[in-house]
Amino acid sequence: MKRGLLIALALVFAAALLAGCSSGKLPDGFVEADVLKEAENAVALLSAGDYASVEELFSAEMKAALSADSLKSALGPQLEKLGAYDSVTSSAVAGGKDDKLGEYAVAVLVCKYKNGSATYTISIDADAKICGLYMK
Numbered sequence: 001m002k003r004g005l006l007i008a009l010a011l012v013f014a015a016a017l018l019a020g021c022s023s024g025k026l027p028d029g030f031v032e033a034d035v036l037k038e039a040e041n042a043v044a045l046l047s048a049g050d051y052a053s054v055e056e057l058f059s060a061e062m063k064a065a066l067s068a069d070s071l072k073s074a075l076g077p078q079l080e081k082l083g084a085y086d087s088v089t090s091s092a093v094a095g096g097k098d099d100k101l102g103e104y105a106v107a108v109l110v111c112k113y114k115n116g117s118a119t120y121t122i123s124i125d126a127d128a129k130i131c132g133l134y135m136k
Contacts, residue, residue, distance in 0.1 A: 026095040027103035029126060035093050039107035039122040042130060046075060046120075047085035047113075059129035066133075075135055083114030096123075101131055 026032060038057070045053045051068040058066065066074075090110045097103045102125065109120045123132030 024094050024096075026093060026105055027097065027126075029103075030095060030105045030124075032093045034128070035105040035107050035124055036091055036109075038124050038128060038130075039091075039109055039120065040088060042122055042133070043088070043109055043111055043120055044085070046071075046135075047079060047111075049076070049079070051076075054130075057130045059125050059127070059131040062129070062131055062133070071133075078118070078135065082116050082118060086112040086114065088112075089117070102126060104131055106132070 026035070042054055042057055045051075045057075049072075051072045054071060055063060055066075055068040088109050089112050092108045094106050094108075095103065096106060101123075104126070105124045107120075107122050107124065109122070111118050111120065119136045121132070121134040121136075122130060125131040
C-alpha cells in the first residue's frame with residue numbers, strides 16, 4: 001500500500017515537473033500525429049494490462065524509476081474499475097523543454113471506458129520514448 005502511494009506520488013511529481021517546464025509549442029522534430037500515435041499505443045497497452053510492453057516504451061530514466069510491476073500496482077486497480085477500454089474522446093499535444101530532458105512532446109488523451117473515463121498525460125522525448133506518464 002505504501003509503495004503504491006509512493007509510486008503514485010512520484011508520477012504526480014514527474015507530471016508536475018514536466019508541466020511546469022512546458023512551452024506549449026511542439027518542438028522541431030516532433031510530428032503531432034506521431035506523438036498521438038505513440039500515446040494512444042501506450043494507453044491501449046495499459047488498458048490491455050500489458051505493463052511489460054509499456055515499460056519497453058519508457059526512456060532509460062523512466063525504466064529506472066518505474067518497473068512494469070510498479071506500474072501495475074499503481075494503475076492496475078483504477079483500470080480494473082474503469083472496465084473495458086472504448087476510445088479516445090479528445091486529445092491535445094503540446095511541447096516543452098527541460099534542462100535534464102531536453103525538448104519533449106506532451107500528449108493529453110481523454111479516454112472512454114465502460115465504467116467511466118480517464119485522462120492520460122504522456123510525455124515523449126526526442127527518441128520517441130515515454131519520459132513521463134500520469135493517469136487521472
